[in-house]
Amino acid sequence: MLSGSAPGDKKDSSFRRKILSSQFAVLATPEEQRPVDGKRVSRDPETRSVSLLEQKRKVVSSSIDVPHTRRSEEEADMDKVTAAMVLTSLSTSPLVRSPPVKVSEGLSNSWKDNGPAVPFTPSSNSSSGGYWSWSAPSDQSNPSTPSPPLSADSFKPFRVPSLGGVGSGPTGPEDPSLDDQDGTSLLFDEPIPRKRKNSMKVMFKCLWKNCGKVLSTTAGIQRHIRTIHLGRSCDSDCSDGEEDFYYTEIKLNTDSVADGLSSLSPASPSVLSPPPPPPSPLPPLSQPPDSHRPPPPSNAKEPHVGGTTPLSRSAPSALYLIHTDHAYQATAPVSIPSSSSNSADSASTSFTPTNSSGFSISWQSPPVTFTGKTVSPSKSQGFGEQRSQTISVLSSPPRAATALSRKVRGEGKKCRKVYGMENRDMWCTACRWKKACQRFTD
């Protein structure tokens, strides 16, 4: 009684009751369907980016065979070329992975093409020697580049930044392998969690087989290599610079990680680019950057080719971090892409939709989102389970859970649209009550 029906009523309650009751009773099924989930999601833009962290990690290839001979200029050129390619590709790759979600549209395609199905997992095994071909990146346009076939392989070494995500968990398994080779691997695991401060320590690690000596100065490491491994006694002059090939710079920690997360997010797009430069593992040496790469290559498939190595690693680490965040983001992720650029990243995108249907997965796939997932897979399943992964992720963040709930609005027209406000009486009861439409369920 009280509520007055005054001015405010937009709708008339007047007619509604009568008609319906009689004729429509039929269609209206008095029950409410939606038992569960019912909550609305609120999204947060909080997390953003995680994607890029990669740069932070600079580790390098761990084990390298040492080529005793120095490369001729030709090789050098080759290396340069490769290096360039790698860099380019990498730069792109980031996009993929981090923004994956959002980007999914465009990129996703690419991904899929390459190895979409590739199940991430399996594919990786190949070890072809290709360094990389990832090409994924749409833009890259490298006609000449050979990437296609090899690509699969290449990923593996790199860790499948993007693919991994997609697929599943292949990555997981791989990680270990990489790590195994070197002790360096340790860095990855730990760093993420631990590293947070800015320590920025740079060390030089001897890559000579079975050596692994780490020194804090280039001079020291060079001397070590020269004397211990190359058997040269003369100090500096004698060297032809070959020592450079046998050691690598290692950065311990970096605040970059922290920064990366926060700052990166926005930049996601550019993400990659930035990382490489600053952190630059190679440059420090003073020697031609190229030199680094060469050594590894010589080995043939050694994963870690100099230049790539660092990146590859970074990628992984990034992933970890990312997925960590993902959890949070799970909620909002998806939305990001569409409108808000910065927050967008949240990979979680996939999640939201996923929700109720249980199978929306299909669309999730694109989400590279899974990058994050990549991680999880490694642990438990190999596949099929994005869902589970998702869950796990969600678990971390409380909010994520909620997100799932609200059902996605069906695209089909509902009573309101079909009959219009004028014919409100023709609506199903649920619609009249502003509940989920029972007549036109999706």
Next chain:
DNA sequence: AATGCCGGGCA
């Protein structure tokens, strides 16, 4: 702004 619906209030 229009829709679709959840979460609640009221009778």
Next chain:
DNA sequence: TGCCCGGCATT
């Protein structure tokens, strides 16, 4: 329990 509606998420 049936009706409604405030409000919020989405489109």
